[in-house]
Amino acid sequence: MHEEMIGLTIAGLGVLGLSCQWLAWRMKLPAILLLLMAGLIIGPATGLFNPNILFGDLLFPLISLSVAVILFEGSLTLNFDEIKNVRRNVKSIVTVGAIITWMITSAATHYLLDFSWSLALLFGSMTVVTGPTVIVPLLRTVRPQAKLANILRWEGILIDPIGAIFVVIVYEFIVSSSTVHSLEVFGLMLLVGLVIGGVAGWLLAHVLRRHLLPEYLQPFAVLALVLGVFAGSNALESEAGLLAVTVMGMWLANAKGVNIQHILHFKENLTILLISGLFLILASRIQVADFHALGWGALTLFAVIQLVSRPVSIFVSTMFSQLEVKEKLFLAWVAPRGIVAAAISALFALKLSKDGVEGADLLVPLTFMVIIGTVVLQSLTARPMAKLLGVAEPSPKGFLVVGANDVARNIALALQKYDCRVVLTDSNWDYIRSARMAGLETYYGNAVSSHADEYLDVIGIGHLLAITPDKHFNAVAAMHFESDFGSRNVFRLNGRRHNSGLEKHSASQAHNGAALFGEDISYKKLASLINQGGEIKHTKLSDNFTLEDYYAQYKSSQLIPMFAVDPKGYIYTYTVNDEFVVKAGWTIVSLIKEVKAQEDAKTDA
Template sequence: MEEQAIVIAMVGILGIGSQWIAWRTGWPAIVLMLAAGFLAGPVLGVFDPEHAFGELLEPMVAIGVALILFEGGLSLDFRELRHSGDAVWRLATIGVLLGWFFGALAAHEIAGLVLPVAVLFGGILVVTGPTVVIPLLRQSSVQQRPASILKWEAIVNDPTGALCAVIAYEYFRKVAESPGATVTEVLLPMLLAIALAGVLGFVAALAIAWAFPRGTVPEYLKVPVLLTTVIGLFVVCNLIEHEAGLLAVTVMGVALANMNVSSLRSIHPFKENIAILLVAGIFIILSASLKWEDLAYLNWRFGLFLLALLFLVRPLTIILSLLGSSVPWNERLFLAWIAPRGIVLVAISGLFALRLSELGFDDGNVLIGLSFAVVVTTIVAHGFTIDFVARLLKVKGNTQPGLLIVGSNPWTISLAQQMHELKVPVLLVDSSWQRLASARQKGIPFYHGEILNEATEHNLDLSPYQVLVAATENEAYNTLVCNEFAHEIGRDSVYQLGEAGAEDDRHALPDALRGRALFESGWGVTEVGERQMQGWVFRKTKLSEEFDFEAMQEKLPSSAHTLLILRQGGQMRFFTHAARPEPRAGDTIISFSPPQTRTAEEKAAKRAGKKSGSEAQPA
């Protein structure tokens, strides 16, 4: 009991710790997790998951993979396919067949695996995997279309690759048991079972979509019911056909994502958190479970096979699949390079290694070590080069943090214009076309629509915007916007104008729901509106070693208020009622100040005040 508890604690520490280090350093999190698990397991022998969990390890990993695929399916909206649907469809059909063929050919001719094992492993290699692709896309900034294609391919092809391996295994097993069996006799029952699993996944999604909005499940039980349904569906479909459960849970996730079940929005933060924990845990467990004897099978032929996988199999699959498509060639080449493998490849390879050995294929033992070699090679190769290749092929998105401003009025338009002139990605959002007229005339990027409408998430790419400012005339609406986006952008990155002048709302709006209040004074909508009418303007000031923050304050009118600091790297730090960032040389300060400059008498009075204040300080 103590051993299992220690292993669980160590897995959590290593997994989350690796992701934190990745966040701080910019290194691929998957690489760090693999390294941490490998060091803790076979290298240092800190713990052995197989010894701790025994026969429970395989079902634990399988259920974890199922939940990850379901969570990934929930992020797939068919409206994303309006720009990339043709490419996704090609990769999910033609690409699977070509990848299977080229992968099996390379495994047989280059790695030297016997034909049945090579065909089965070629099917598994179709998998790219959301557990590695999505973290890479999260850490790097890639344009929307290639990122969408990679995400869809990873999630859709995960169960497809598993089913390819099942088909290959069942075929060779049936042929070994009944040499006279035809392909139809072998494949037809299996295909029917797979189709049944897909139907069950869709029916489960329909049941959830019907029950949740009608109040048949209380709010506090929705997440447990959903997770239990996913696990139960996975287990039942696996009883029908091996690995069919992966297809069923993926279908269920995609179906639910496209049924507009509004009550599912409340569980999004939970399912994202559970996915991060599962990815971290499974990667640590699988890499720590690796044995030195699994690597003893690797030789120079396997090295050549890995090179062929990177530079021949994947490029040929993508280029041939997308011939005649609307995807530009630079994006095709990017897709041809990025194909990291992950959890599903290792989990399925380990499962079939045992089964192939039971059928008398000695090369089955090679699959465990070879699958880990594929995972490590592809993750390292693609994880450390994705930014460079994206820049080289000009598919890199905007890496500078952007500012999303909700509400079009003279104050927000002035702020947006100031940030736009500083080359900061900025977007002004309002549901009124009339209120956006001035922004359109000034050439400020804008979006006409309701920011809280679910369709906006699919019509508008919000990923470039890491900071949100809600500044409409409605204080309660600003709070609602900040609370809605806090879990996506971060509670510390959503701001709204303060409560000053909004006494009626003061008791109705809890601080836990509000965004950070802009300005140290906590000015509200009324205060900034009045000053805007009086001619107040935004000013930008660049600090240096010679011209520091105090010198800037001397130059500005005494009533001026500093709003934010723009760092040299593009990061924005706002002055709020609760936080005051530390200005430094190289920063650009954005302040809101009266139109007139400070008079000589004001400057002298301020200097005298500072001097008397410093003399009054106790020694």
């Protein structure tokens, strides 16, 4: 292949991956689905792209290193303090449930497809993982009850590294020549992975804590160390690298006094690139003949995975939980497979094929069949299933507040009084810490980042309030969440508009949300009133105290109406064009700075 064609092909993969990611965002679908379809089109369907020819001997190392980075990024989210608060049934699902899924799937693979027990056990271990890259987009569309959404979300986060380690362990037992040797290899792999991963994690945490690296070098240093740890561990003991990078990431995630947010943001961007590239490459390697070779037994196996192994694992692992039967049925239906299953299947299929293991080349098409089947089926049916079972979230009335500054915290505390979920997001740690000390739920990070797209839990939330001093960022946040909450439920602080006539300097008004509390209400104005003693007050109207009486009472005060709460507890937000009528029984929430006392003092003087 000519150098020009190589460069053009790689650039084309990037553009195609970006297009799939963007379309998935617009259509509210898991990106993996469109990436798989695109890979199948450019590969087996048209023959436009052959990764074996393009990458040659580099294909196997590239897949290995990509999986290592993806697993490391996933392990960076495993904070032990958060895991302690996860419900017991989540822990049961990722342990007892995973083992049950593995056993049933392995047995079905052996008997239905006539796979050897070793290959069947390996395939069973590959298909226990779900992953946040497929679960989170699905949950945003389905919107099940918060309890079920949290269970599925945490299962996806925890099962990725656990499942990867599980696959490595099964693989080591397969390639070993005897049981004793298998135990020796297994023990050595654990020793190398735990020691090197732990030492690397401790060393990196020490360097970051002591600020021995400038901030701009930290993401690059972490990436270099991850690749070095992975390759070095594999050199000492084959396949110990995946365990090592997972342990390293978990150590760093739980290190005290280490801020890993900027590292995590870098890794999430890199992970999106790797996921897009991997799915296109792996899907394009599949041959149509491979699917024909699987036969009808593969479809029967998929039915067993969807209708038998997952339900049995859920009902057994949650046997002693407080979950209702309808909740267990929903959890039993939703378990889409993702990137780790695809990447690891390709990784170990290559290894086993090189070792001459018969049937290893069928692992990849079989895994992709499960991925495509679960993503398509569950994307189409999860929402109707949730409604049928009565576990769909009712119209969400919670608020996502972009900003955790003084103004945002005061508004969030006022909203919390009405039994709705309120989450504040900010990249300023001091603001986040103050919000947490006030008892508010927070997300530390940029609300419009790709990390937030995966890990920001918006279950129960149906409104956005962008309350930062930067009105341009408020507009960006409003546009970002318009597809999630709808244009009628997205609000942002705007600030005073200047009649400069230069529209090119202003954000478009079509998709950046309604002006919160009015066009001329800016962050500066709200902050000034609060700093001068203004308070957010709640006043209930009645037949004897009407809205007119309310305005008359505060005629001499500075008053900014913010929200109106109807008798059923639904919260309406004041904007320029209010489309609701406040009546008796409603509650008005306003920022009020009373000035009457000051005027009386001046009169007496």
